[in-house]
Amino acid sequence: MSVTPVQSGSVPGEIVTGTDQARHRPRVVILGAGFGGLNAATALRRAPVEVTVIDRRNYHLFQPLLYQVATAGLSPAQIAMPIRRILSRQSNATVLMDKVEAVDTAAGCVVTGSRRIPYDYLIVATGARHTYFGNDAWAEHAPGLKTITDATAIRARILAAFERAEVTDDPRLRQKLLTFVVVGGGPTGVELAGAIAELSRRTIVHDFRRIDSSSARVVLVEAGERILPAMPPCLSRKAQGQLERLGVEVVLGNAVAGCDDSGVRLVDGTEIGSACILWAAGVMASRAAKWIGAAADRAGRVIVDERLNPPGHDEIFVIGDTASVTDAAGRPVPGVAPAAKQMGRYAAYAILGDMAGRHPAPFRYRDFGNLATIGRKAAVADFGKTRLSGYPAWLVWNFAHLWFLVGFRNRLVVFLDWAVAYARNDRAARLITGHHEA
């Protein structure tokens, strides 16, 4: 969806002659530069507005490939791009790397640690983070995957487990070090489990002398009845079959009761000794609901109407994973990148409509299908009528992810990395860095 600017072709520089006029240009403040926020900002590139994008990180992250950083397949810079680089040529956009403390909806101000930033329109796109359902003590034993720093820490944890197993002479410790548990059977959990299995059985299988890395145990624990619940049941079964062929043990209908140094305890009493537990289970929206004083659903998402406004605030739009929305067609909108992008562009369109005195048509979500990858030549794809699995689905997955990657250079380099990885069964970024580095 492209936006028709109020004064098409008008460039801010041309319009603003005096500060008076400048003061009259609507100020659009966007919180968060994920898929939603960034698409809202770029959709406003020719609009006579002042756009301010606030994010506490300096980069836009291509979340769908973050698991590949966590499993040493890609480098951070290949899936992350500086926000101000992306908006470098958009002269009506200012990027501030800052942490939002609160929103003063009465005064129309965003409050950060250092200053107050007034807005005429506010777009809240602060996304979601993982949740331990109240058991925050599990975090240190079972890290989740949301940021680049999470990913490199998980990468270090996985690789260090093999290194420590090679060094130790204690068979029980070695067994524990060679057991990897992934909690949560959604796309991220499936991708992580598949990637760890491939790492141990293909990539590093010739690298060790004292252990057999391919003997590593990879367990995927899902509380529900099937993995990939967003997929049709037949594809969940296919995905599970492909995981099991890679050597992943899939445990269904069994939730985690506890995590500690020794490993994982499941509700049915099963204990799995592991030194590397990865958390891909619950997701909780950011604190946005508290900021704007709006009602939230159980996942902390702000409940908005079909114009993405919280009740009583037509100047505020909540989009992406932060929003709980049922679209014009009556469907709940899923927390996926395409939905966030569409909501971002809709918010821009609605703001321009409001400036022109038009009442925008309600938001309508276009579902382009659903993809999940398991490993080399293994994936599932759901396009409504068309359903793919195995090699064809894997090809579609590769193509789609390369296509949507930001920046030509990244596309080229990632393609190169994937080609080499495919040919050599290698992974480019097997580095143990950060606090694991003595």
Added chain:
Amino acid sequence: MSVTPVQSGSVPGEIVTGTDQARHRPRVVILGAGFGGLNAATALRRAPVEVTVIDRRNYHLFQPLLYQVATAGLSPAQIAMPIRRILSRQSNATVLMDKVEAVDTAAGCVVTGSRRIPYDYLIVATGARHTYFGNDAWAEHAPGLKTITDATAIRARILAAFERAEVTDDPRLRQKLLTFVVVGGGPTGVELAGAIAELSRRTIVHDFRRIDSSSARVVLVEAGERILPAMPPCLSRKAQGQLERLGVEVVLGNAVAGCDDSGVRLVDGTEIGSACILWAAGVMASRAAKWIGAAADRAGRVIVDERLNPPGHDEIFVIGDTASVTDAAGRPVPGVAPAAKQMGRYAAYAILGDMAGRHPAPFRYRDFGNLATIGRKAAVADFGKTRLSGYPAWLVWNFAHLWFLVGFRNRLVVFLDWAVAYARNDRAARLITGHHEA
């Protein structure tokens, strides 16, 4: 120099038929997988010995390009390669990621946190780290550059300074944030100062709205009379001229008297307010001298004879930055990568000679010349008679560094990155990660 194995073409697997014989195969333990240690290991690939490489990191680092990671030009994985991947096909080599606590020279054992590893021959190649000449309190204010983690932390510090300058409304703080001080006029200091100047004046110059990144002040502080003291004076002058054309202020004959939150204080009383001080001054060898109970020079380097043995220990070889050695030609051997590689191969050759009852010829250092880069089309090269500066030197530098980079994939990707960076004045890895990431 290539090694002639005692039984040429003999593969360990063929020789070892029983454990008795296995027990008689000399055990060569190598501490450190830098240029020296790794070259010693690979030089022994066909030798009837058991090689054990111990490093507390899992990767071999191409140190000469580390400053490019620190200045967002390259990603860590492009200049670092897993040690066990490099030695994956060398069946007589075992890699252990472990931290050496001590060496029991009497018993012939290396002691790590977890175990004792016996050796018949020991090669000490644990390199060097930066030193603050006793002022360790400066470390937090002026980080040094030795590891990948150092590099990504410095990268975050540099980029965060610009981000904070864009956010703040306090002109004095902004001035301080836009002042970068590099301490030490050796190759690393020169490369860092040049790269920061280029970053601020070319790469990010269009990215900010509230600050002019090209107004950033970059100061290079050198205690000696000229930068690049290892180069002939004329090249030092040329290098200084090229730095100044990039906008770097070069301060000579003035040492650092103090570092704190407010900035740097020089011995002549000058105070430079800065939020980003980088340390590229002193280098101190690892604790190896203490481990083996040998005499060390002022830089902590073990004083070895022309066969690289410390006094009284013909079975121990100290190489690379850890060794203080005057070669057969009577020249002190510099602490550079080519010297470390040559010493590594010499140690392997000497061990094989000793096994064959031969007395090896003393070590002789072959000097292939000296390179330093300043920035785009700016570098100096000293090949004895031939001396280059500017564009030609820069081309030689690029070629040489691509050539010696480990791994074909890396060569290709780094070449691609450099080509794109050159064409677009861009830098690929402008990410603020780690603890700077809120």
